[in-house]
Amino acid sequence: MLAVVVTLIVIVLYATGGVFSGLRTAANTVVEPFNWSVNEVARPVGHFFAGAVNYSDVVSQNQKLRYELGEAQQRSNELWSYERQLEQESTELDVPFVGSLPTVAAQVTTLSPTSFAATVDIDKGRNQGVLAGMPVVANGGLVGSVLSTTPNGATVRLISDTSSSIGVTFANGTTDIVVSGRGVNNGLAATSVPLTTTLSPGTLLATDGLEGGLFPPGLPVAKVATITLTPGAATYNLTLRPTSDLRHLSYVDVVLWEPSA
Amino acid sequence: MRRTVVIATLVTLFLVAIQLDILSSLRFAGTVVMLVWLWPVAMGLAGFTGLAVYVALLGGLLVDTHATTPFGLTALVGALVAYGASLLGREGVGDLDSAAYWVTPALATLAGFVAPVLYAAGGVFVFNFELWRGSLLDVMVVNALAFLLFARLVTRLARTVATVGDRVWR
Numbered sequence: 001m002l003a004v005v006v007t008l009i010v011i012v013l014y015a016t017g018g019v020f021s022g023l024r025t026a027a028n029t030v031v032e033p034f035n036w037s038v039n040e041v042a043r044p045v046g047h048f049f050a051g052a053v054n055y056s057d058v059v060s061q062n063q064k065l066r067y068e069l070g071e072a073q074q075r076s077n078e079l080w081s082y083e084r085q086l087e088q089e090s091t092e093l094d095v096p097f098v099g100s101l102p103t104v105a106a107q108v109t110t111l112s113p114t115s116f117a118a119t120v121d122i123d124k125g126r127n128q129g130v131l132a133g134m135p136v137v138a139n140g141g142l143v144g145s146v147l148s149t150t151p152n153g154a155t156v157r158l159i160s161d162t163s164s165s166i167g168v169t170f171a172n173g174t175t176d177i178v179v180s181g182r183g184v185n186n187g188l189a190a191t192s193v194p195l196t197t198t199l200s201p202g203t204l205l206a207t208d209g210l211e212g213g214l215f216p217p218g219l220p221v222a223k224v225a226t227i228t229l230t231p232g233a234a235t236y237n238l239t240l241r242p243t244s245d246l247r248h249l250s251y252v253d254v255v256l257w258e259p260s261a
Numbered sequence: 262m263r264r265t266v267v268i269a270t271l272v273t274l275f276l277v278a279i280q281l282d283i284l285s286s287l288r289f290a291g292t293v294v295m296l297v298w299l300w301p302v303a304m305g306l307a308g309f310t311g312l313a314v315y316v317a318l319l320g321g322l323l324v325d326t327h328a329t330t331p332f333g334l335t336a337l338v339g340a341l342v343a344y345g346a347s348l349l350g351r352e353g354v355g356d357l358d359s360a361a362y363w364v365t366p367a368l369a370t371l372a373g374f375v376a377p378v379l380y381a382a383g384g385v386f387v388f389n390f391e392l393w394r395g396s397l398l399d400v401m402v403v404n405a406l407a408f409l410l411f412a413r414l415v416t417r418l419a420r421t422v423a424t425v426g427d428r429v430w431r
Contacts, residue, residue, distance in 0.1 A: 110327070113285045115292045115400045116380065116392050117329045147329060155329060162391035185291035185396040247291070 088250060095137045095253050097206075097220055103137075103253040104128050109153070118161035118184045120144075120249060125153045133214065135207075135255045141220030141243035142166070142207060143252055154254070159221065160184055160246050168221050169208040170199070176208050179221060179240060184247070188222050188240040195234060199224055205240065214259045265312070268425050269304075272418070273316045276300050277323045291396065292403040295376065297324050298339050299408050302372040303415040305346030306365055308356060309423040313343035331387045338379045342372045366412040373408030377401045 095103065106124035124130050126149045134146045136156045144158040157164060164181035168190075175197050177190045193199070203224040209217020222240035229236055280296045287294075301317035321336025328335065349368060353359040377400040384392035 110281065111285045111288075112329070113281050113293065113324050113327050114295070114330055114335065115288075115377070115396070116384075119329050121327075157329065183291075183396045184288075185399055 095139065097141065097218060098137060098253065098255055099218070101216060102256040104130060104256060106130070106154075106252055106254055108249045108252060115184065116162075118144075118158040118164075118181060118246070119147065120156050120158065120252075122154050122156055122252060122254070123152065124254060125149045125151050127151045129256055130154050130254050131258060133259045135215045135219060135257060136252050137219060137255060138244045138249055138252045140245065141222075142215065143242075143244045143246060143249060145214060146254065156252070158184075158246050159242060160187060166215065166221055167208045167210055167213055168205040170203050170205050176210070177205065177238075179205065187225070187242055190238040190240060191235070193236040193238055195229075195236065197236065199227060199236070199238070201225060201227065204243070212259075216255065216257050219255075265423060265425050266315070269312055269316055269422050270319065272422050273300065273320045274323075277320050280320075280324060281327055289403050289407075290399050292400050294407040295335075295373075295404055297321055297335065298342060298376050298404070299369065299373070299411060299415055300419070301339050301343030302346045302369055302376075302408070303412065304419040304423065305343040305348075306350040306356070306368055306412075306416050307420040307423060308347065308350035308353070309419070310344065310347035310351065312419075312423050313347045313350075314340050317343040330392070331384060331389050334380060334383045334387070338376050338383060341379060342376050346372055365416050366409045369408040369412030369416075370405045373404035373406075374401050377404060 104124050106122035106128075108120045109123050110121045112119040122130075122136075130146055130149055132146050132148055132154075135142060136144045136146060142159060144156045144161070144164070147155045147157040149155075158181070159166060159179070160181040160183060162181050162183055166179045168177050168179050169175060170177075175194065177193055177197075179188050179190050182189050201224050205221050205224070207213070207215040207217055207219040207221060209215065220243040222242050224238055225241045226239045227236055228238070276296050280293075284294050284296055297320035298317075300320060301313045304316055305313035317339030318336045321339040322333065325332045325335045346368060350356060354364065354368070356365075377397060381392040381397055384390065
């Protein structure tokens with residue numbers, strides 16, 4: 001009878017916490033440092049013996065883990081590379097000034113093999129609807145026009161090419177200026193600009209889109225860098241800075257717009 | 262001789278690939294170093310006129326197929342400077358062994374300086390006057406410096422290639 005009563009009291013105290021809980025906590029607090037010390041000493045020893053006994057397993061497991069780590073690292077690198085590529089494409093193909101005109105995105109494959117021509121080759125051609133004469137734009141503005149095509153490629157003459165001439169205008173669109181390429185290094189220039197034209201450094205010039213012209217209207221081409229007035233002359237000379245970075249083109253958009261359209 | 266031509270052709274194709282794939286992107290002051298001119302010049306300085314003109318025409322024509330400039334002009338200019346260099350090379354003037362250490366690089370530098378001028382001048386004959394409008398001086402200086410740096414190395418390669426066969430094609 002006494003045993004039953006004691007058992008019941010113990011069960012009640014155990015279930016409700018109380019004295020036992022306090023005792024257990026106190027015991028744990030006392031024992032814990034020893035337990036930790038023993039574990040820290042014993043675990044490496046145990047691992048050493050386990051490793052010695054199962055050496056081949058450890059080696060193979062190690063190799064497997066290294067391989068998995070390498071794969072994970074490779075995936076991570078690939079992901080980083082894709083993100084960079086996507087970021088670059090998004091930046092360079094951001095061409096809101098094209099408006100509703102359809103475009104074909106293309107990658108620049110090669111640059112001109114000589115210093116005497118500012119051209120690039122792209123990876124889209126006739127099969128993708130790219131035709132000679134179509135304007136080519138990138139982030140910033142006009143970069144050139146398609147010179148020739150193959151079924152899956154095209155050559156683009158950049159606006160900095162010495163044989164390039166573009167009709168541009170600015171602000172209210174009343175004055176038309178002809179911008180000429182001066183080679184890869186020298187950007188663009190305009191000569192014979194009437195003195196009545198009110199230009200200042202930084203003025204944005206865009207294609208004039210005259211009827212029968214080679215480009216649709218409103219494509220940014222360049223900004224005025226310097227204005228030169230020769231004493232006694234009746235016109236300005238301008239040096240211009242292209243709005244697109246023509247030296248580092250990776251992706252471009254071909255505007256599916258034909259000069260005759 | 263046939264073996265020499267085959268090897269010279271293979272080396273030229275390899276150098277054209279370098280020109281198109283690497284040097285056209287790797288620009289100095291916006292200027293392309295014309296390895297397809299340095300190679301025949303080096304062959305000429307080594308004294309092999311026939312091979313020099315051959316590799317100039319082969320390399321130049323291959324590059325011209327990838328350029329929008331007048332077709333054949335690169336090849337023609339390469340052949341001209343190579344022939345000029347070979348006249349000196351045959352006399353031992355540009356030879357690596359018989360001439361002073363600096364002579365080969367100096368002659369190559371001169372070729373690198375003159376070749377772009379010949380190119381722009383050649384454009385006039387085909388009514389292409391735009392070649393003068395670019396950065397001609399930059400092109401001349403960069404090519405001259407590159408030719409100066411690599412003249413001895415490329416001339417050594419040219420001599421090795423040209424003397425592979427039993428009979429040397431001069």
